[in-house]
Amino acid sequence: MSTKPSLHGHVHILRSLITIQIPKITNTQKANMHLTILLAVAALVAASAQEGPTCESSCGNVTITYPFGSGEGCYYTSDFLITCNRSSGEPIPFFRRSNIVVSNMSTSKSEVEIMTFVGGDCYNSSGSRVRRNQPTLTLRGVRISAKNKFVAIGCDTYAYFRGIRGKELDGTGCISRCGRNSLITNGSCSGVGCCEVAVPEGLRTSNMTLRSFNNHVNITDFNPCSYAFFVEQGKFNFSTTNLIDFERVTKMPMLIDWAIGNLTCDQAKDRDDFLCKGNSECDQDYGGPGYRCRCLEGYEGNPYVPYDCKDINECGRGNHDCENDAQCINDIPGNYTCKCGKGYNGDGRKNGTGCTADESTIVKIGVGISTSAILLLIFVSWLYLILKKRKLMMLREKFFKQNGGIMLQQRISGDGGSHDQAKVFTIEELKRATNNYNESRIIGKGGYGTVYKGVLSDNRIVAIKKSKLADQTQAQIEQFINEVVILSQINHRNVVRLIGCCLETEIPLLVYEFIPNGTLSDHIHSKGKSTAITWEIRLRIATETAEALSYLHSAASVPIIHRDVKPMNILLDDNYVAKVADFGASRLIPMDQIELATIVQGTLGYLDPEYMQTNQLTDKSDVYSFGVVLVELLTGKKALSFDRPEEERNLAIYFLYSLKEGRLFQVLDERLLLNDVPSEIIQVSRLTERCLRVKGDERPTMKEVAIELQGILSSMIQKHPWVQSGSNEDEGEYLLKEPITNDYECTNGGNVSNANSSTFDSMSKHTMLPIASGR
Incomplete structure (x- = not known):
């Protein structure tokens, strides 16, 4: 292959041609002709450097563009040499003569x-x-x-x-x-x-x-x-x-x-080898060293090759700002014009004067008609808004009555009218607080409704519950009003506080204080969170929950049975303080009664077996459910799971059986990281067994449970044993090591098993519920 001459050689030959062949032209003509031919030859040289027989336009998948080149005379200087290695199956471009592989190059961005x-x-x-x-x-x-x-x-x-x-x-x-x-x-x-x-x-x-x-x-x-x-x-x-x-x-x-060389734009622009020519300009924004070229606005191409920057057809690409009614015409190098239609004047650009109609009688009449139409539209819109606002007020009043607003007022006034701390919110306030009930604001769903996270105008973060009252039956309305009344009567640090409600919507809403740390269920059943709640934290959570339920049973103005005690309804704040929530299934107990006949409601696995058999709801029903919560705190397992072996599906029954067999240590949550069983766990296990007795009369009251847990927690904090020396050792041996001697019969999913015990006889008082047949 022949070798192409360099750019400097072409310039020298050009000067000689001008001097020898056209000696009689004027100095001005000579200068203009000199410049024209110089630019043409420079373009020819640059183009030949890319397209000549000795210059390769590509190597592998990489396009080689000037000032880069692959051979002598193909590049601007040796700094821009690209070496193409074709010895391997796939050609590989290298930077100069190094082992640095070039994978792409851009002249527009240098x-x-x-x-x-x-x-x-x-x-x-x-x-x-x-x-x-x-x-x-x-x-x-x-x-x-x-x-x-x-x-x-x-x-x-x-x-x-x-x-x-x-x-x-x-x-x-x-x-x-x-x-x-x-x-x-x-x-x-x-x-x-x-x-x-x-x-x-x-x-x-x-x-x-x-x-x-x-x-x-x-x-x-x-x-x-x-x-x-x-x-x-x-x-x-x-x-x-x-x-x-x-x-x-x-x-x-x-x-x-x-960049090109070490000179700035101003220093290099008068040199013969300056590359930013034709429709290319030197980039004054580049701080050096050297200079860079770029195509003029409205042009694209290789700015280092003269006249390679070509006009962009903005109209064909749709890259223009002509108004919709104006025609885009690509008639100016590097730019375009927008032509307005017949009867319109202006530059036709969206950011300019646009296209405006000619001043004429027809236009004036049109303006008058348009003005009249606008005024008429404004009047009709004003009338429509007034009627719509009135209809909306009537609809909200209808919803207020439909959702039990009058019933709620009567219930509150019947209690003495002392519950004015609950605010009645408007629908607009709660829409703004929840971003119009956006799905991203949902923080929980349950059998009684959906809960959203909201931010009030005073920046308070709240939880907004939208109840499920699609059928609008009287029983459902009473259930909703029941929850409002119950929560308005509760003032306890371990019960979620009711802030207010909204009855202006088809589906009524309750506004609670926001508890940020999720539910107890999240923490004891999540591998990532369970290790963070130590035994001391779990015992404190159990104690606070028991105190809240004790308050509901005995200290509230009217005794309240929660009826759905479970870890999902126990919320935790950032300090793991327990808050009892979700009173949708709760019932008020008249002062002259100790039990109520109701339809069985609650969650399978936590339901009081006596309540399921008799339909008689008592405060001992909450005690049984709380006992199941204690079992979950001790074992870290869910109350009911069909993924476990048949004998372990009902956690409460399996726990009592393990307790009787002296295998307490084997069922404790391994994430508690216990080397042995502390006396506090043994005491809580004994208390749990009493809470889970089938007969409600044999269970302790929630007040007794709360007092006993307070004592266990206090002794743990003070580092004093709850039961001294011998009695404590006997208790540990009873729960962990004692062999079984007496027979008992247990029905579990249709299977009958026999076991013995010398000291634990409460299992004989339990009727085991079959669970193998399904939920």
Whole structure:
């Protein structure tokens, strides 16, 4: 192949041609002709550098554009040489004569994407280094782009880089540790498993260093190596699998910035080899060193090749601001015009004068008619809004009566009218508070309604319950009013406080104080949360719940039976203070009665067996349900689960059986991390057994339960045993070690089993309910 002459050679030949062949022209003509021919030849030279037989326009998947080139005479200077290696099956472009692979290049942004090596530092299980790679990058005439990130991966990793920026030494780095695997998150590079820092602008060299704090000891099972690399922002997304499989990744894409020479725009514009010509201009915003070219506005192409920046057809692309009624015409180089239709004047642009109609009699008549129509429309709209507002007021009044507003007023006034602390909210207030009941605001759903998180105008965070009253039956309305009345009578720190209600909607609403830490069920059944609530916290939660139920049974103005005591209805605040919630199924007990005949309501697994058989609701029904809650606190298991073996499906029955067999330690929640069973757990287990007795008369009252739990909690806090020496040891032996001697018969899902006990005889008083046949 022949070698093409350089741009400097073409310029010299051109000057000679002008001097020799046209000696009789004037100086002005000569200068103009000189400039015209010079630009034409410069364009020819640049084009030939890309299209000539010795210049390659591409290498592999990379397009080579001027000022870059692949052979002598094809590039601007040697700094822009691209070496194409065709010895392998797939051609690979390299930057100059280095081993740096070019993966993409852009003349419009003056950027080149290259593939840089990934640094690695690996250790074996004994902490000895088995491999280390700390790549160094040195660039000439180009700089590392600030659009890159420096990224490090590892659980025991300290990575940094240093390099020359201008005449100064500069660098930075980051640390990546793991702690616990569960805290490592996909897509997060904030220092847990992965870290990243910004790259300083103008860096010309980079010397990478990788270090380990503890040589990856104790974490080599999942992360024996540290890795570090530069990568173009947005081209890397961290995954937890990178900790174990990143070894096969050897290179990552990285951007480098380039410019022409070392002169500024003003210094280089008068030189013969200045490249920003034709429809290209020098980028005055670039701070150097060197200069950059860019196409004029309205043009696109390679700004480093004269006349390669071509006019953009904004009209054909739809990239214009002509009004809809105006016609876009691409008749101006680098721009376009917007032509208004017949009878209209103006520039036709949305951001300009637009298209306005001609002043004429017809137009004036049209304006008059339009004005009259507007006035008529305003009047009709005003009348419509008044009628709509009146209809809306009537509808709200209808809903107020339909939802039991009059009944609620009568109930409250019948109680003496002392419950004025509950606010009646308007529908607009609650719509604003819940962003019009957006689904993202839903924090819970249950059998009695949906609960939304809301923010009131005074910035109070509340929970807004939308009850399920679609059928609008009298029984459902009474149930809703019942909950309002009950909550308005309660003033206890461990009961969720009612703030107000809204009866103006078809579905009535209740507004509660917001309890931020979820339900007790979330905490004792979630692996991630259960370890945080220690035995002392669980005992405190049980004590506070018992105090709340004791208050409802005996201290409220009218005794209240909750009827649905379960962990889902016990909320926790940020300090794990218990709050009893959801009184949709609750009942008031007349002062002259001790029990009520009702339809059985509640949750399977927590229902009082005596209540299920007799339909007679008493305060001892809440005691039984609370006993099941105690079992869940002790075992960490759900009250009813068909995923467990048949004999373990009903947790309360299985707990009592294990207690009788002396296997208490085996059923306790292993997440309590107990080496032995504290006396407090033994005492709570005995109390639980009494709460779960089938006959309500044999159960303690909630007041007795609360007092006993208070005593156990106090003794635990004061570090004093509740039962001294011998009696305490007997109790532990009774619950954990005593062999079984007496027979009893237990029906569980249709199966009959025999067991013995010398001291635990309350199981004989229980009728085991069959649960194997379904819910």
